[in-house]
Amino acid sequence: MTTVPEVTDLFARLASQLKTLNQEQKQEEEEALDHSISMFNQSLNLNNNEDSRVRVLDTALSLMCFRAPQVFNSVLECLVQTIVTVLSSSISCQVFRFQKDEVLQVGSSFSRQDCTELVEACADIVGKLEGHGVLAQMLSCAVVRVVISASCYRYLLPSALVLDSKSIDGRSTAVSQLLCHLPREFSLENHEIPFRLLSWYLDPLTLKHDVLEILQDTMGRPFICLNEEFHERMDWRSTIVCLVLSPTMFIETRALLHRWLLVTGLALVQEFLTKFVSVIVDVISRPTRWGISVELGSKLPFSNAYFPYNHHLLRTLAGPLSSESFLQLTSSVSEPAALKIRRIDHKSSWALAINFPDWFCFASILLFSEESVPDNFHSKFKLGTARIERTHDLEPPSYRAAAARYIAWILSPISKSNQDLLVDSLIKISESWMLKCSVSHDKEADKKQKKPNFHHDKDYTLKEEHDFRATGLWLKEFQDICMWYWNYSTVNTIASCEAKSSCGLNFKQNQLFRRIPLGILIGCLNHIYEDGCQMLLHYAATGRILQSTEKKSTKLMHAKWSSVECEESVRWTDKCNKREAVAGACLVFSLTDAVESMSVSLFETEESGLQFIFRVKLRACKYLINCIKRLIQLGIDEDGVMVLMDLSTRLVKWKHQGQEVSPVDKDIDDIINSLTHKLSSL
Incomplete structure (x- = not known):
């Protein structure tokens, strides 16, 4: 020896x-x-x-x-x-x-x-x-x-x-x-251990440095498409592949990112962590797409090696969306044994669930659905109606209650009493929206109005204005419940030792709370008009409620509407700053990505899924165009070449998701040409 x-x-x-x-x-x-x-x-x-x-x-x-x-x-x-x-x-x-x-x-x-x-x-x-x-x-x-x-x-x-x-x-x-003398080149020749992975084992701080470097690179690029960037940039791809080759290092990396999330509460960290987990799952399932040979890919461990905690839950979260699976998911997180373990560390079921945000979005849709939802939306949902035929034995409130329970668990994972309180509040606000929809539906039925379109005749304009104001009143009610709940929950859990470990969650949770009404935009398209959609999107992105550009009328506006804290009666884009415009555009991009991802599970045919994406894009396009025009007006080119390139790339991708939105194709093309011109001049 x-x-x-x-x-x-x-x-x-x-x-x-x-x-x-x-x-x-x-x-x-x-x-x-x-x-x-x-x-x-x-x-x-x-x-x-x-x-x-x-x-x-x-x-x-x-x-x-x-x-x-x-x-x-x-x-x-x-x-x-x-x-x-x-x-x-x-x-x-x-x-x-x-x-x-x-x-x-x-x-x-x-x-x-x-x-x-x-x-x-x-x-x-x-x-x-x-x-x-x-x-x-x-x-x-x-x-x-x-x-x-x-x-x-x-x-x-x-x-x-x-x-x-x-x-x-x-x-x-x-x-x-x-x-510093280890080569940084990435190679899997002869099945040798990559040098980057060797460096992580020698000094784990190098792993932290590599991950932090990628995270910092994304912080200044709000429109970056992380999934594509991880695949196209070889230094990022080598990091991902090395993590797949070492489940232990992946577990430590996910734990590190989760700790950063708990400490900072930044939505950016949450988005990065979500995309990071999504990419790892994709590499495991499709290794050859990431440059891993068939022979080496066949030797990769099963998913339980990467997710050793709550692996039974992973099978549901990573699987297709369906109402039946959602009920099973809600049941598993509501079991007495699960409620006793009030943890939010990387080993908890909550930490795993927040990495699969499609289920939160799906819960928001179910919360505002008028009737029971079948296992798949199938062709019944292709026209965007919220009235779906009942094909399930459960009563309608079961789905709504399950949706409220899941949302409450995500927003308040460590307090059962807070969850119960939030469930009641969410069901009440859902019923309030259902009442608004039923009133609008009855009026339309009495007048035998045709389906709304983009031809703004007098009747359509009046309906749209009424819908805008009604949506504003409902959002104010939703906002009041939000503020009341958070004030109550903060006081209720201030002395809790578990709450100390989640001090950074408030900002992220408020953003999630604001996104709950987006379930209306996705699932109740026939009960909301274009301006109402803009109001929902702007509230989800910024937390502010828009006000109509029309002059206030004492006949149409009662005392409750006058109490809404909004901007003065001017175009909202003139009051929108760059941060809010960026947040609005990013929200539309992420929402469309989520809808595209969900459509694969929710529809039997590709055509139905494309129509579903199209209808959501149709309602969101005006808000997106306004946000990007405002960014150009505020000098988005001053933020650098990469930001402009990312924005242009995302807009081109958005245009081709689902079916193209022909009523606004020219506006989108004009914006793309404007961004291209700015890029060429830099």
């Missing part, structure tokens, strides 16, 4: 050769030749016997007219290959028998204390090998493989076992010096 002194002795000989090389380069080449040949002989003959055979070799090399640099390079290459061979031979695989069981044991013969000495010795040498081809990489990679094969080495790096702070800094510096 190779010992540490033997390996470090080889490192010392290599260091001696490098030192000699630096000294001899300052002398004449002719004077250095004899000495370099002699040193080469000594390296090959470790016992340093000065016998006749050595002198014969000296003479032979001299007669062959070797130049000094060639001899030095041969010495270095020979020593490095010797060290690499010795280190590689220390890693073994054997069967360990314990009583009647057999365990496969893979690891290095070096202890973790030995590995610390190896890292420090290698760090002193590897930097001096620059300029000598791949020798530095060969040596550093060999040491890293040995180190990560030694049990628990990486837990020595946080220095909990080391008392001397100078020694701690020295070890961290040595590891950093070693890691």
